[in-house]
Amino acid sequence: MLYRHNSDELDNTLLALADPTRREILAHLSRGEARVTEVASHFPISLNAVSKHIRLLERGRLIQRRIQGRDHFLCLRPVAIVAIQEWLTHQQHFWQVNLAAIADLLDAGIPPSPHTSKRKKS
Amino acid sequence: MLYRHNSDELDNTLLALADPTRREILAHLSRGEARVTEVASHFPISLNAVSKHIRLLERGRLIQRRIQGRDHFLCLRPVAIVAIQEWLTHQQHFWQVNLAAIADLLDAGIPPSPHTSKRKKS
DNA sequence: ATTATATTCATCCAAAAGGTTGAATATATG
DNA sequence: CATATATTCAACCTTTTGGATGAATATAAT
Known part of the structure; x- marks a missing residue:
């Protein structure tokens, strides 16, 4: 992809969706906002792994984060x-x-x- | 993804879509079936690179291939x-x-x- | 002030993506 | 037959993913 770096937005969104864990995270958030640790508690992988998934979901503009103290609240971003x-x-x-x-x-x-x-x- | 290997189908489809070159290939095929070399002629990358993209599109069940002699004809597969x-x-x-x-x-x-x-x- | 909690950062690893080049394999065509 | 064409296969390289672990940072609670 050296010759093409437009359309990155759709790339990032589709890439973020192309993983079952991330789609499950979205499903969880569809039931309301949640903190990172709450989300991670539903998965058999490490908190750090979930944190990375969340970063990719943000890059894909699928979720957004509201930081309140030490808690990071996540919610869907349907755009x-x-x-x-x-x-x-x-x-x-x-x-x-x-x-x-x-x-x-x-x-x-x-x-x-x-x-x-x-x-x-x- | 060691703990989860269901939902691979959607994974493969979304991953195949998460690349601008592959989406352009689909756009070309939307105008009718074409051979691999014909498709590749529209991109500044090697034929082999396009061949790999095509394999990913097949894995994502987005296109299908009909082999006729040495020619491989590709067409969309909307399922x-x-x-x-x-x-x-x-x-x-x-x-x-x-x-x-x-x-x-x-x-x-x-x-x-x-x-x-x-x-x-x- | 100390400790516990929430989260990320840094590093490491294995596997895959996306690209290259060169060789192999069919299949047309002279 | 010999040669050109269409396509894939096999390595190789670099970057990214998806995971792990351990350390750092920030905030809350005692």
């Missing part, structure tokens, strides 16, 4: 999710065109060639 | 996108509750405190 959904919706425009084309072929009785559709191996 | 959107929608249910709470506070004239949520920290 980034909207950005992802916008991107997905934009992509899906093309993808659904693709899907529609496949459906048309099937509808016309053309046998599904190995590429255009593997459609439900069901 | 995974649906999985992501389902996950996002499920999450957003909670997140929008959170947003609604913030909106309520603002509506009541409470100044936006840095943490955006003074809901029961009991």
Whole structure:
């Protein structure tokens, strides 16, 4: 990625989501704000490991931190999710065109060639 | 991630999306299927690098490959996108509750405190 | 003032990502 | 056959992840 350092925001958001522990942290925070130690207590990994996950979630703009004394309260920050959904919706425009084309072929009785559709191996 | 190896599918899909080159590859494929070399010609990196990106996109179930002679034709595979959107929608249910709470506070004239949520920290 | 709690920082490690180059493997084409 | 093309495989390098542990820092409580 030496030749491209725009779109970092979406990168960071998607990367932060691409880990089951971090998604679980988000799920916990969806039930209300919590301190770092509270969050960490639900995971079999070290507090420090959770602290690192939280940093990545912040980098992805998925959570935010409010420091009060020695406690760091975390809460969700839904802005980034909207950005992802916008991107997905934009992509899906093309993808659904693709899907529609496949459906048309099937509808016309053309046998599904190995590429255009593997459609439900069901 | 020694303690958790379920949910790998979503992991692989999101990780595959968390790179601008790979998202550009998807954008190219959204305009129709293409061979590996055709895709690679649009990027300033080596063919091998693109080949690796393609492997990650396959692992994320975002594209599929049809081999015809020496040519490998790639096309989009929208299934995974649906999985992501389902996950996002499920999450957003909670997140929008959170947003609604913030909106309520603002509506009541409470100044936006840095943490955006003074809901029961009991 | 001392101790306990909450959190990060620093370091280390193994594995993976993202890139390179060079070789191998098919498959077309002359 | 010989050669060119399409693609992957195999190393290698550097940076980042995801984990661990131990030390540092800041704040709270006794």
